[in-house]
Amino acid sequence: MVKRRVVIIGGGAAGIDVLELLLRGQEGAEETExxxxxxxxxxFFSSCGLPxxxxxxxxxxxxxxxxxxFYIDKGVDFRTGTEVTSIDLENSxxxxxxxxxxxxxxxxxxxxxxxxxxxxDGTNLEGVFTLWGREDGERLKAAMDAEGTNAAVVIGGGIIxxxxxxxxxxxxxxxxxxxxxxxxxxSILDADMASIVQKRLRKDVTFILGKLVSAIRGKQHxxxxxxxxxxxxxxxxxxxxxxxxxxxxxxxxGIEIGERRGVVVDLSLRVKKGNSYLNNVYALGDCxxxxxxxxxxxxxxxxxxxxxxxxxxxxxxxxxxxSSYEPCLSPTVTAISGMxxxxxxxxxxxxxxxGIKIKVGTAIKYTxxxxxxxxxxxxxxxxxEASTEKLIGAQLISEETVAERINELTLGIKAGITATDIxxxxxxxxxxxxxxxxxxxxxxxKAQKQE
Amino acid sequence: MVKRRVVIIGGGAAGIDVLELLLRGQEGAEETExxxxxxxxxxFFSSCGLPxxxxxxxxxxxxxxxxxxFYIDKGVDFRTGTEVTSIDLENSxxxxxxxxxxxxxxxxxxxxxxxxxxxxDGTNLEGVFTLWGREDGERLKAAMDAEGTNAAVVIGGGIIxxxxxxxxxxxxxxxxxxxxxxxxxxSILDADMASIVQKRLRKDVTFILGKLVSAIRGKQHxxxxxxxxxxxxxxxxxxxxxxxxxxxxxxxxGIEIGERRGVVVDLSLRVKKGNSYLNNVYALGDCxxxxxxxxxxxxxxxxxxxxxxxxxxxxxxxxxxxSSYEPCLSPTVTAISGMxxxxxxxxxxxxxxxGIKIKVGTAIKYTxxxxxxxxxxxxxxxxxEASTEKLIGAQLISEETVAERINELTLGIKAGITATDIxxxxxxxxxxxxxxxxxxxxxxxKAQKQE
Numbered sequence: 001m002v003k004r005r006v007v008i009i010g011g012g013a014a015g016i017d018v019l020e021l022l023l024r025g026q027e028g029a030e031e032t033e034x035x036x037x038x039x040x041x042x043x044f045f046s047s048c049g050l051p052x053x054x055x056x057x058x059x060x061x062x063x064x065x066x067x068x069x070f071y072i073d074k075g076v077d078f079r080t081g082t083e084v085t086s087i088d089l090e091n092s093x094x095x096x097x098x099x100x101x102x103x104x105x106x107x108x109x110x111x112x113x114x115x116x117x118x119x120x121d122g123t124n125l126e127g128v129f130t131l132w133g134r135e136d137g138e139r140l141k142a143a144m145d146a147e148g149t150n151a152a153v154v155i156g157g158g159i160i161x162x163x164x165x166x167x168x169x170x171x172x173x174x175x176x177x178x179x180x181x182x183x184x185x186x187s188i189l190d191a192d193m194a195s196i197v198q199k200r201l202r203k204d205v206t207f208i209l210g211k212l213v214s215a216i217r218g219k220q221h222x223x224x225x226x227x228x229x230x231x232x233x234x235x236x237x238x239x240x241x242x243x244x245x246x247x248x249x250x251x252x253x254g255i256e257i258g259e260r261r262g263v264v265v266d267l268s269l270r271v272k273k274g275n276s277y278l279n280n281v282y283a284l285g286d287c288x289x290x291x292x293x294x295x296x297x298x299x300x301x302x303x304x305x306x307x308x309x310x311x312x313x314x315x316x317x318x319x320x321x322x323s324s325y326e327p328c329l330s331p332t333v334t335a336i337s338g339m340x341x342x343x344x345x346x347x348x349x350x351x352x353x354x355g356i357k358i359k360v361g362t363a364i365k366y367t368x369x370x371x372x373x374x375x376x377x378x379x380x381x382x383x384x385e386a387s388t389e390k391l392i393g394a395q396l397i398s399e400e401t402v403a404e405r406i407n408e409l410t411l412g413i414k415a416g417i418t419a420t421d422i423x424x425x426x427x428x429x430x431x432x433x434x435x436x437x438x439x440x441x442x443x444x445x446k447a448q449k450q451e
Numbered sequence: 452m453v454k455r456r457v458v459i460i461g462g463g464a465a466g467i468d469v470l471e472l473l474l475r476g477q478e479g480a481e482e483t484e485x486x487x488x489x490x491x492x493x494x495f496f497s498s499c500g501l502p503x504x505x506x507x508x509x510x511x512x513x514x515x516x517x518x519x520x521f522y523i524d525k526g527v528d529f530r531t532g533t534e535v536t537s538i539d540l541e542n543s544x545x546x547x548x549x550x551x552x553x554x555x556x557x558x559x560x561x562x563x564x565x566x567x568x569x570x571x572d573g574t575n576l577e578g579v580f581t582l583w584g585r586e587d588g589e590r591l592k593a594a595m596d597a598e599g600t601n602a603a604v605v606i607g608g609g610i611i612x613x614x615x616x617x618x619x620x621x622x623x624x625x626x627x628x629x630x631x632x633x634x635x636x637x638s639i640l641d642a643d644m645a646s647i648v649q650k651r652l653r654k655d656v657t658f659i660l661g662k663l664v665s666a667i668r669g670k671q672h673x674x675x676x677x678x679x680x681x682x683x684x685x686x687x688x689x690x691x692x693x694x695x696x697x698x699x700x701x702x703x704x705g706i707e708i709g710e711r712r713g714v715v716v717d718l719s720l721r722v723k724k725g726n727s728y729l730n731n732v733y734a735l736g737d738c739x740x741x742x743x744x745x746x747x748x749x750x751x752x753x754x755x756x757x758x759x760x761x762x763x764x765x766x767x768x769x770x771x772x773x774s775s776y777e778p779c780l781s782p783t784v785t786a787i788s789g790m791x792x793x794x795x796x797x798x799x800x801x802x803x804x805x806g807i808k809i810k811v812g813t814a815i816k817y818t819x820x821x822x823x824x825x826x827x828x829x830x831x832x833x834x835x836e837a838s839t840e841k842l843i844g845a846q847l848i849s850e851e852t853v854a855e856r857i858n859e860l861t862l863g864i865k866a867g868i869t870a871t872d873i874x875x876x877x878x879x880x881x882x883x884x885x886x887x888x889x890x891x892x893x894x895x896x897k898a899q900k901q902e
Contacts, residue, residue: 013887049822049882057883062822304887305880312875323875331879340884371500371513403884404855408862414876415866424763424774425865428782429756431500432508433791433854436464436755 003033006318007094007102009084009249010110011038012047013304014285016066017311018108018318023074025319032318035077035102037084037094040133043068048304050137051163054144055170060137087253089273089281106280106318109250109263109271113243113286113302118155122216128237131160140164143236144171152176152236153225155213157184159334161240162201166337169204173236178227180241182210188332188343192362193381193395200339243302245287255281260298262289267324269314282317284310293327293413294346294392295354301330331410333403340402344410345393348383357386359419361447365439367401369431376400382409382419382443389419389448394440409440419444454484457769458545458553460535460700461561462489463498464755465736467517468762469559469769474525476770483769486528486553488535488545491584494519499755501588502614505595506621511588538704540724540732557731557769560701560714560722564694564737564753569606573667579688582611591615594687595622603627603687604676606664608635610785612691613652617788620655624687629678631692633661639783639794643813644832644846651790694753696738706732711749713740718775720765733768735761744778744864745797745843746805752781782861784854791853795861796844799834808837810870812898816890818852820882827851833860833870833894840870840899845891860891870895 006022008015019036026032043066053060071078083097093103115130117123129140143149144167152168154161157179168175179186183194184207198207208227215226216237225232245262247255256264256272263271263283270277285307289298306328316323333342351358361382368375376399383393394409396402412422422444429436457473459466470487477483494517504511522529534548544554566581568574580591594600595618603619605612608630619626630637634645635658649658659678666677667688676683696713698706707715707723714722714734721728736758740749757779767774784793802809812833819826827850834844845860847853863873873895880887 046820046822046882048880049820052823052883058822058824065822303877303880305877308880308887309875309877326875329877331877333879333881333884335881335883342879344879369497369500371497371509371516372503373509401852401855403879403881404852404859406879408855408859410877410879411859411862411866411868415862417862424760424777426754426756426760426780426782426861428784428793428795428854428857428861429499429754429759430784430786430854431497432503432786433784436759 003031004105005033005035005103006106006108007104008034008036008108008110009094010112010285011036011040011044011080012110012112012285012307014112014307014311015108015110016044017308018110018284018314019071019076021311021315022318023076025315033077035079036071037079037082037096037102039081039083041080042134043070043078045134047133050131051160051167053137054141054164054167060134060141064134084249087249089253089255089278092280107282108314109281109283109287110285111246111249111287113245115239116242116244117239118213118241120213120215122218122222123239125216125218125222126220127218127222127235128216128239130239131164132243140238144168144173149173149235151234152238153178153232153234154238154240155225156239156241157181157207157209158187158240158242159185159336161238162197162336163334164238164240165205166201168236175204176206176208176232176234178208178211178213178225180210180212184209185341186349188347189341189395190348190381193379193397196379196397197336197339197341201337204337243286245300247287250283250287258289258298260289260300262298262300263287264289268317268322269310269325282314284314290325290328292346293329295350295356296327297354299328301328303330303332306330329410329413331406333406338399340398340400342396342402342406343394344406345391345413346383347393347395351383351393356392358392359384359386359389359447359450361443361445361450363439363442363446365442366435367398368433369435372431378439380439380443382440382447384419384447391417391419391422405440419448454482455556456484456486456554457557457559458555459485459487459559459561460545461563461736462487462491462495462531463561463563463736463758465563465758465762466559466561467495468759469561469735469765470522470527472762472766473769474527476766484528486530487522488530488533488547488553490532490534492531493585494521494529494531496585498584501582502611502618504588505592505615505618511585511592515585535700538700540704540706540729543731558733559765560732560734560738561736562697562700562738564696566690567693567695568690569664569692571664571666573669573673574690576667576669576673577671578669578673578686579667579690581690582615583694591689595619595624600624600686602685603689604629604683604685605689605691606676607690607692608632608658608660609638609691609693610636610787612689613648613787614785615689615691616656617652619687626655627657627659627683627685629659629662629664629676631661631663635660636792637800639798640792640846641799641832644830644848647830647848648787648790648792652788655788694737696751698738701734701738709740709749711740711751713749713751714738715740719768719773720761720776733765735765741776741779743797744780746801746807747778748805750779752779754781754783757781780861780864782857784857789850791849791851793847793853793857794845795857796842796864797834798844798846802834802844807843809843810835810837810840810898810901812894812896812901814890814893814897816893817886818849819884820886823882829890831890831894833891833898835870835898842868842870842873856891870899
């Protein structure tokens, strides 16, 4: 029997997930020869864990979850330190930077994303960093720990930016976050919820919102950052202004790129060339566009959790189990300075931008019974489509229970639950663990009362 | 305008919830005159919090959440220390123990439940306790704290029995739990999951399983408990062998009582007399039978959370918002000695007893990423109907996240999610808060592999 050859480009979460699922699925199935090509030198590195390593929770090397030999020993042609320079879709091969051509029966494009570098002067100065992958992490950690690093500017107030800012501040570095949007975490929170996060952090971090950095200044090493009229002296700059899909080689091969700069795919995650989707080329992860389950518009969902589900779709399809990727809700959770912040579906702002009429309810309660000493505050904002009162978005902030609640609400949006359902359905109760009337019930009732 | 009169019998969670919802719902609606009649002297007492008060987490009086005046000030005819002796359905009045008759337009029966007293000798001895309400709690606490209380026997290995046993043991009292079923927590766990709970507690508590207590011995005060051939010396006995619905006055009035000894109700929670359901008499809470959403058979669901949802149905119906009570899943969670134990839907044992063919998967993982120092173990057992692979039951044990996960899985059962759905749907990921591949995904995959 001729072995079929699968070539995976990229060894981040998306590529590695496909690899692992193909290996798991092979038992008893047709044998597959797998080549994985990645630029980095590790087997698998968990980028999601980097901000906590900066904070000193563990060392960056703890995030190397697997060495290349782990995969090589399983019979995978696992190539690190190698770059794909072009894809030939016509003749089904990829060319790598050693000059070698590797043919494939099936190609998986998991090229990921790279930090967006704002088009301003000074981003190439010493002391200006991005945070993606092990090398970035190690460089930034060394700079943080260096003597003479007393001030830092973080450009971008998203999840990575805020987590890094907190780590800097804990090190005693005077830290300023500059966000061009009028509030923090604009992709997952509305202004009212973001202001709660900002209040909690403001004793440690200075915020400049709604303003662009116009230049980074210095001779060889960064010395200051220019924001409007202000010049902020700094020893270190972190660029965390979002991630751009890596689509260059796909684009050069003629694969369609969409309006959000990601690879266009169909429901089975096959790529598009000309008028048709190719039968043997898949793409997934940070480099593709997905359909938003609420707005039905293309969006990016650059999360390890999104990559994992997409990897299940791709590996199923490769293993002959027809599988499709459902429109995306991007459930997101993050931990910032003891706070857990979660979001799923659309924000009010996104809904309004897409012309969706909404009813919104925000409530504050406890995670446990009032008489229970270890209770924590929890704030929930729920967003319902106005006419059906179906849940389409949720935002939560607390010191506990946020991730699991986001998973519940993700399922709720998927199942089409309404504000009345939230009110009329039983939730488990134990005074040391929950309130008998939960915060989301209050939020749903408030939304219903909204005219 | 003539005020309509609503009489509520019972001031536990069920009765108080109806009262509060009627008060909230009255703004702008037809005015209602409400009488609530209860035996106890408090306004509202949280019985669910009692086991933690025994453990010293807070005082029993902290559980008196409202005094009678709280309701009297709102215009409620709130009668404590008063017992309803009979109901006259024909003439629409109740007779109370003062001899007075109180007429009603609508009657709400929320008479609750009382601890089951096993039919054995010695249950009336000094030193033998039950645990329901403030007085029980205070008596038991005094006995625990008394000098000379060195040994205790708990009859019944359910939630209350185990929580109390842990509180006794922490006080230095040598404690034995006797459960007639072959494993602990039989109403919410299968044997395999219950054995995990037992192992965790065995250094503090002695267990005798699958055996009945045949007698409690002593002269005036309890001295020992007889289990099979064994005589266990003890200073204190707690009877926690389940709760029986209080249905005497309903039964005497001709209201139908079902096979599980609870009041029979329709979907709107109206009681049955003869061949028909009465238009103006509702019942809810511990005293009624509900329909199990998986087996479609009558069952009890004696939880404060069940009472709350039923109170929403009853108060809605009384306020003119037609509302019905959906078949019950009884999501349950409890905290025992640092462990959180949760369950929803059917156990394997219940499914098998009802002839439901199942696929079952059990998995053990962490609550957070492997490289995250504060991760905890979590064990999940998922039960699927065999042919459709729809989720019909779940059991979880961990030190965290159990309650919120039970809420998610409750919604999952309701929404008809399958093992494949669990595998193919995105869950939020953050290494400090979740694993990228969750324990329930592993459990679902294992169930699917089961022949």
